[in-house]
Amino acid sequence: MKTYQVLLFILLIPVFGSGQNQVDSLINNFNERSQIPEENIHLHLNKSIYVKGEDIGYTAYVIDQRTKQPSLATRNLYVQLLDDSYEVVDEKLLLVENGVATHVFETNGSTPAGDYSIKAFTNWMRNFDQPLYAQEPLRILDPSVNMDELYESEERTFTLSILPEGGHAVDGVFVKMGAILKDQYGNGIAASGKVFKNGEEISVFQLDDNGIGSFMLLPDAESDYKFLVELSEQEVVKSGLNIEDKGVSVAVAESHSKVYINLKTNNETLEDRSGEEFVVAINDHKNIKVFKVSLKNHENLLAIKRDSLTAGMNQISYFTHRGLHLGDRLYFKREGLNINKEPKVFLSRQLDSLHINLDFKGISKASSSVSVLPGQSKALPQNHIVSDFYLSTYLKGNIQDPSQYFEKNDRAVEVALDNLLLTQGWTMHDWNNTFGPVDTLRYNWEDGIMVTANLKSKSKSDFLLLPGRFTDSKIITLDNEQKKFSFNGYFPTTGESLKLSAQNKRGKSKPAKIYPQFNPSKFPFFDNIRENLSFKIPDELKSVQLELFDETETLSTVIVEAEVNEDRNQRIRNSARGRIEFFNDADRMRYINIEQYLRNKNFRINRSNGTLRFFYPSARLTDSNNQPNEAVFVLNDQMPISGENLQGFDMSIIDYIELDLSGSTSVFGKSGVPIIKIYFDPNLSPYSKSSKFFTDYIVPLTFEMPAKFYTPTYFDYSSNFFKKLGVIDWQGKLKIENGKAEFTMPYVGQDTMWFIIEGMGDDGTLIHSVQQASVTKD
Template identity: 25%
Template sequence: MKFNLSLYCLLSLFTSLAQTSASQNKITEVIENYFNYDRENIHVQFNKSIYVNDEQLVFKGYVSNKTTQLPNTKTTNIQVVIYNDKKEIIQKQLLFAYNGYFEGGMRLNDKFTSGNYYFHFYTNWMNNFVEDESFVQTIEIINKDEPYQIKTNKPNFETAKIDLFPESGIIINETSNKIGIRITDCHQKGIQITDGTLTDSKSNIISRFNTNTMGNGFFYFIPVANEKYTVNIKVDNKNLSKPLPPIQNSGITIGYNNNLNNNTLAIVVKTNENGLKLYQNKKFNLIVHQNKNLIQKEFTFENNQPEQLIRFSKLNLSNGVNTIRVIDEDLNEVCQRLIYINTSTKPITNLELKPIKNDSLSLTGTINLNNASLSVSILPKDNIKTTQSNSIIGTFSLNSYLAKPETETYLYFDSENKTQKQDLELLMLNQAENKYKWDNIKMHPPKLLYPSLKGTTISGIVEKKINTPSKYKVSLMSLKDKIFLETTLNDKNEYKFENIFATDSTTFFIQLMNEKNEAVFSKISVNVFNPKTDNNFAKSWTNIICSPSQNSEEVITFSSSNKNAINLDNVVIQNNYKKTKLIHKEGNNFATAFKISDKEFGSLLDFLGRNGYRTGFNPTDNSVFIKNRLGDIVRNTDNSPDVFIDDIILLDLNLINNYSIEEVDEIYIDKMGSSGFSNGGNGIIKIYLKPGTNKDYLKSKLNTFILTNGFSKVLLYKNSKFSTKKEFDYFGTLDWSPNIILKDNSNFEIKFAKENQKEVIVQIEGYSNDGQLISEIKHLTTTETP
């Protein structure tokens, strides 16, 4: 048979192409499978980062779809767990997100001791993934009764350490290697140096390097076989050194040029002479991807060249951190490294601060964004720590792809930082590992074990015997939250309401309705679905014990501190206070009277808890209880007092939960019951509402229950007052506006009290419906008074 060389070559080419296609298709398949399910990212802006423990702490949160990089409109349930500096849980909240945004906060009090507190935000859906997608923000709280020593922004040189990051993780013998270096203190704060050296075993200087303000730097060198190398630095008159890791006889590393014209990315895959022999006739795939957005190209070390140059268009890559990987024919990862691709355009921001009448200031802003939601914090220029140093860009585009997120990201995206591009490239070099490990991508795609929770579920059973349950309905109502729902019964007299969005401690009414839509009395059991929502990564935090940050010589002693009080003898107090007239005093002469002022806060139960009673919710059925603080078995005072609202006795204490203290005019507490008939001598509480308050709750004879573990109520933010101008300048807030909405005109205005400020600091965070991010910190000075 005659041998056809041309046909053989053609068949060989087709076979080669088929193998290449199959290999690349398999890579595409495993990546798409691993990132098939959308992931969430959370960023939270606090109005500042240091609080005194009698202030309101508030924040605005943003939820992004990691695949589309757009606001995640599907997410509703955000869990936040607050830890103290011992990593002990001190509070949990469930927050309601709508259209990709949420708000929250808490009222601080003297129970918060001085120290750092950690706010951990996550969703139940995040537990489906082995990578930590949650968000943590560190906040400092100061006890105003203790002197506070202001911390400097300097790193702690006594705890300085050196970390080395060879390009792609290895150092290859007898070829040029790029070595990343990072110098930080125990708190991971970068240390800048101007002259570091690499020396050999004979103390010869082989290379020199410096580091930037984040502590990142690099150097090149060509290692010699069997030689030992050491990195040496001098920090604050202290000499440090660290040996280079072992040098490999062969291997593959990845380098790139991210600064070419025409949106071109040039990637160089390198080996040495030993590698050329080892990898001869072997095929590799070079891939660049973020999540499942992927580009790839096959290459070999052809023509006996140890460097292979491969070009891609950056227009095909996602904005933010991408991963470059070299994958062999058996789908094993040979090497990898990270790269930051910037394809986004920065919004143009114009801000102006000018005085207006009544000693106020006006902040006007124009931003070329449409359909955007922003949060704006305005602080005095002398605030001891301007704002939080994390930016929304740093969270969504950078930290969400790093195995160890950066604690400070704003500088990497600050338009006034002229070296931000180089700083980002150094940061990408100095990463020890990839957040998304190839073995997990290849072998362990996510399994959906945790649902994406939306509100809560209320279910139960109607106890009344019914011949045809399908003709009956159960109605669920909350007048306060304007919830009016109906559902049918199944053949077992069971009902279920899903996706109930209600605030915590809401009182619900529930009743049975027949086919004529008439109320039919029946006992109805209630079960509120409260799934276990702990985050899988909450317990994995490592407690690194660091010595305190360096402090300045300035110490603040708050003028309102109790420790500043001076005992005085023979002081005559002249009281010019005009006594408030009590409207309902008649008939309640034996009771202690309370006229409710605008300074009172919280719920009615909170008020009673502060005035001699134990209040709360029974753990068995979530019903309200009110008990005397010190029970007396003989007098049976552990039973509930008689409670009246506008002289109507409450047979169902759950009804008291419908009213906040702001709706109350007067309260009379008679613990002995002398001002009227009291069952069992347990005392009397009489509550009188302000005129115009809705009293429909009092007329209800329906089944009631209290919803616990609902969404936290959003605080109406009020600026805290400080005793001195210096205290306000250091710790105060001029304004917090979490809901700035930009429509087509793309401008906004905020008016706030001047507080003797001529210069302010403004931090703006947010993003638009099409995914454009904005993070700006501006120092503004007022224009002349008109």
Template identity: 30%
Template sequence: MLQNRQLRNKTASDITYIIWLFCLFSYISSYSQESSQIKPIAESFTTYTQLPREIAYAHLNKSTYIKGETLAFTVYVFDKNSKQLSTVTTNVYCAIVDNEGNIIKNKMLLAQNGVCYGSFFVDEPFFSGNYNFQAYTNWMKNFDEQNFYVQGISIIDANDTTPPPLVSSHLDIQLLPEGGHLVANTPNTIGIVVKDTLGLGVPNATFELLDSNNQSLGSMGTNQFGIGKFALTPDHGTFYKVRVKTQEITQIQPLPPSEPFGIAMTLNKLTDKIILRFNTNKDTYKSIQNKPYTLLVHNGHDLKTIGIQFTDATEILTLIPHKDLLKGMNILTLFDEEGNPILERLYFKYEGVQFVKSEEANFQKDEDSTLIKIPIKTVNPKAFNNFSVSVLPTETKSYQHHQNIISALYLQPFVKGFIENAQYYFSDINRQKEFELDNLLLTQGWSSYNWQQIFNHPPNAKYSFEQGITVKAHINQSKYNTFAMFPITNNDFETFELNASNTYFEKQGLYPLDKEQLRFVELNRKNSGIKPHLFLEFSPSKIPNLEKYLKIEPLKQPIIFNSNNSQAFLINSWSGVEQLDEIVLSVRKKDSRKEQLSQQQHGKIDVFDDNLRRSYMDFASYIQTKGFRVYQNDGQLNIINPSATSGTNNSPAVFLDNMRLFDLNTLYQYRLDIVDYILVDKSGFGQGVNGGAGVIKIFTDPKISITFNENSPFQTFNVPLTFSTPSKFYTPKYAFYKTQFYKDYGVVNWLPNCKVDDEGNIVFKIDNIQTGDLKISIEGTCNDGSLISEVKNIQIN
């Protein structure tokens, strides 16, 4: 009959105690009765887990987007074991795919200190429907566990009048014995999960256990996520079923037949310990009596084992103090005497998981904006920290994330299935949530660490950690064997001196942005440039795809949007507003940059924009306005400084991207299309004897691409895969701010990379045009591994 699980009183002799022994990277306990199967299990586990793992989490500003909005995000990449940000990988890939796995948009981002941020514009390629957002690194593709991040999002096209698909009333009822087996004639615990056709839990359903004669053995109910459990001692040959009732439907689901041989497993949590109960029937007991079984506990990195033996009873109790469990996820697997895994259960230990909490937010209103301060006093402002902040109307329906940064790091990577509303278990944690999480884990069955894979298919480092782009330059022909690569935004000027026998040279750690090109030149004995003959290979040259991934279920609540009943909502002039802002900002940026460069170098500096570039035909016409005499004829260029202090040389020293040009013919009719800024120092201060006639330094803008003429000494290459520069997030402009549409779907602000100030505050502004109260969602990391995930509601009059 249906019964509540209760721990029966046992004497001390019934309790199996634990001895821990440190071995290699794992902790392994040693017992005289344990057989030799422990060593190969431990060795296989150590081999399987020796490669480090990375885990990705992406904080999206929303979960539901109106076509025409911007999907903005911050990606955090962690070391799976230490739970600290990973600094090994710089290349992070993000993609949006549809339900068929087709890639709609993707890009590569540059991670610094394990964090990067970016955005996708939700435009023409998108239609109303559900999509998956992916964030991953190349290294993650080496592993069977899903360490990359996948999140379901919903997109609404306001012009799409197609009605939403009808949802079937059929229930998906799963009956899952704890540990994985329903064993006859011994106590079992069975988990029940009731889902709808969208894959979401059906809350507060009632279920009744029936025997073969349809006699009721008791009834219970599911929680808000459609999860419940019950106890049963099944008779062999008796078939049981569960009748589930919701407000709309009644459905019957049979239990799997009970197995005549086997071991059942039940976990109970006490205040400071857990107790594992292993039960078997008399027939099984006869065949396993005194045989050495092993209980193995691991978290994907550390390993502990406990000896288990059925000696004089069909029940064994194993007590494990909480202090001896591993922080976070504990995967408990029972092995038989031959080293075969036969049962598995997941348990989560909250103690040791490092959280930080913010204090009450305060705000100060000005005429056009409101300054908001959120204190997080436990953060060390001198250590690296990053917080992403989404600001939405407090009634929003468009922020329904299943994961937060804590669940993505500590829970989802260890299970095989999708966890609905996983973030729930890691916000405002209390005993009830701990109990609910344990019920959830009871229903998860085997973990993402597959023992067949562990024993037979340890991962190989087929996919590398990626740090930028690697370029292999093959030399078709060369006279001088010295080459130079011109600088780009994230890489300096570099020369490559080769032996005559070398047929290629290689550059690792390139970080080209957007449409940046690579330019190479071969240097002669005078360090003058001649056009090289190179062929380049790039790695990576395209964004790697995820061949297999867990498709995430839809949002917690289906979105039904009727554009016919709403007023015009989005003002489609963001591009114009953005363009105007960029014009104003570019002028200010140009002035401030000129001041900054002037402080760093001696001389007069001109920072070039399109207007200044159009003012001169070429470099010669520009430089003669600086008081130099310029002679440009028949492919030759000479520059004379009439006020030179050197008696023997009156030609200034000229540099192009920090490379001295001894042959100025390189600059014959040199266009200014790609010039970033030019420094002119007619005194030659700081250049020694080489600067007696002055110094001219030309710096090109690596973000500007240009096709050089045939006489150019450069060989220019397009880069097939570059890093996307994060765009400034512009809050959408709405026609109305007091409509239900704005309350449901509006955006107030998004801040992808907040840092605490010296006083421990996150500080940001919002425009006063937005009205109503705010919902502020914070995700982030600090203090070398502490995490924060909070939602704050702020009342602003």
């Protein structure tokens, strides 16, 4: 028996080729696929159940799936808020720094209640059939709806699946069978099951609290099988079992020091294939070990030292000597995972505030996110960064309560985890996608916005890129015959324009004369969807009376006094059909885009694939079918345009806006249309009052500015509503230095709170902790 181990240092030619050693071919295929970088994304939401008017806080963590280190090369992250039909409600382009990005989705009174999800992906992920993007479900509640109305009256319906280890049940060969029982919400239940052969009970099996278990079976191809689980209200039956007359199955077991892989077969197969060599491959996305096993007996055992396997997931696959893939089995090694499970939380009260100190032993530098919820909260987020990066990536379907597989180290947890892999893990990865020939990579790895500038005429000038909020200035030097130039690493934020200046040999600046092109210029199309299971509201919320928030305190704290020409303003108001709002410099800096401004005015906004559509919830602004009419925009009294033309509109140059919501003004021969008139003057921008030395170019797609998470103000901090669904604080990007982090938050009368902490160290250490902490009495 020979053992081959390969570390990734070279790129080899792919596929199982004739005349080529099949083991070497296997290694070559793995090397080619594994050299391609692949990102994996985890989303940490501040909670799971929201009420209209709350901010949805989220932090994205991005790693290199091969190295399990922060993906430092990832810069562009696309994040979408999807409704229950997976239509895009809102979308944002975020700048990723050291593998981390954070932002918020705002909700208001016009946000429909229901099931939603947040999806995060990169452009590079579009190259893969099974991209490791993130998608997290959430629920938004309407305070005007009684909680009792939200509980489904339908009874739980269950489905039972029976799955052989490695995907094959061979006639006359003992095989471990996985059993999984799930309801329509994706939740399992503890139960007992029975196995019937030709109508006679031959065995029983047990399912754990997640509805997962296993049992041994000796398959008989001439017999009929039935599997039955009896619940208090129903019987769940699975009839039939696919049994192969000939074949090879795999069984995986472990001891304290070794992992055993057993290729098992029957007499009929040995008569045809005795002595034939089979190949067993074990990979961890980065390294591969390949073994030859000769099929000589009914059981052909391969013993491997456990300490030679990588911490985390190991994929065991087996093949014929001609390279025909037979099946897979996952094995998870928990020892050696780089996890920080229980940071210490210290609280001290200082008058009306709480100071929080966090102690992360063994971590020098990291980024973290912290959600603080009342001690009786029923809206705790269900995210688990360790599961997303080490476990769920390799599984099919959702994992119920993933924390149970990482919090304890005992035999019961190991058995439960292995049963999870047995029932949900063996069909997740297609071998050909993992190791087969690589298709052409069509989608680029993005580093901000690429700008390509075509010169209007031959020029001997150099060009100066003026700095932005996240972009440094740079000088572009051209050759004499150069007719265009391009550069990467451009990170414009909402409201920013591309500012370019041409410079002659004396260094004198003048406006640039170019035709710019931007890539990306719109949100990419990414149609991968994981179907969310129905979101089940906890029974403990049945008695909770939802409440509105106290909006007497304005969310914006920027107050700037400016002199206003009252005569002019009054004259404009008198001649307008709608409501006038004049802008000062504070407004121009506060509203980073037209979307944010209109959302603040209770407009409903659909944003999909770079297209904006605006609606106002009013009966007088609907069509003949009572569907809301899309708003139209008029810029400086020119021809009306739709919202899709306002992507990247510079809010810093606005003079005033008129909102005509009367429905009486006709546009394109149509009445009942909301009209938004925008009057602007480029000289009003607080960022630059003059552009005689450079040229401004509108950027069609920009990065979001950092957003502040606003914690709602509650009327009663002792109510069940606050205790069960309230928010105390959210820290989306909290830096850890030398194992320490700290922040201050308001004291709202809750002495015991939940702290849900996730994070990622610069060395790849993952942080996950869900714990309660109490205020220290001074």
